[in-house]
Amino acid sequence: MTSAAMRNRNVKISKRLSSGALAVVASLAVAGCETTGSVQDQAAGASIGAVVGCGIGALVTGTGRGCATGAAIGGFVGWGAVALTQYNAQQVRSSSADSRIYGLTTPVDDTQVKIRRGTSAPKSVRPGDSVDISTDYSVMLPAGASNARVTESWALKKDGKTVANLPKKSASRAAGGWQADAEITIPDNVPAGTYVIEHKVKAGSSYDTDESTFVVRA
Incomplete structure (x- = not known):
């Protein structure tokens, strides 16, 4: 076999191995994302992300530099x-106060939801905060309706891309104003x-969205 043929054969084998290895690290990433919600799980997930990213970078580029790049992605x-x-x-508000928020003067035929304001604080944090x-x-x-099933959800985005979907919360809500408060720890x-x-x-076919921002400092 000529040296050129050997090189082509090695490239094909390398691609097959890389594809299989990428599938393995991808499955590790999914496993690493499973969590019970504890601080320890969050730290473990972040570490797995860096390791998986390093593996992907090394497989794609075949170099140590690829590992560094992949770790950042991971x-x-x-x-x-x-x-x-x-x-x-x-x-936090009675149903009578909410008619002013909606600007409605007649009863609604279906459940309607509307966000007054979504906020996050503080505006500047570091990992661990x-x-x-x-x-x-x-x-x-x-x-005639006394309550409706309402689902609250939050998506975390960076540069227009979703990096995490936080667990949804669903509960029966009476008419009026509601405030849902929660906390996340920056991994x-x-x-x-x-x-x-x-x-x-x-709620049903009615939904509304709002956005808030914060900055993670290096």
Whole structure:
């Protein structure tokens, strides 16, 4: 076999091995994202993200430099371990006050939800710090309905891409204003920069969204 043929054969074998190895590290990433919500799980998830990213970078480039690059990418996997803690929701306004928020003068035929404001604080944090998330929203019900099933959800985004979907919360809500408060801990080894939290509430076919931001410092 000529040297050129040998090189081609080695390249093909390398590609097959890389594909299989990528599948393995991808499965590790999924396993690493499974969490019970504890701080230890969050740290483990971030570490796994860096290791998996390093493996992907090395497989793709075949160099140590690829490992360093992949580790940075893998930092995003650490967000998969972020947990929603200290969750609490309470009614903060009566249904009579919410008619002014909606600007409605006639009863609604279907349940309507609307976010007044989504916030996150503090605005600047470091890995290991906590961010408080708050979603203030209103629920209006059709005549004869005493409550409706409402789902609250939050997506964490960076540079227009979703890096984590936080666990959803679903509960029966009476008409009026509600405030859902929760906390997340910033995992280690996540890229610095500005992050957007997309707040969303949904009831039946009605939904509304809002955004808040915070910055992770290096």
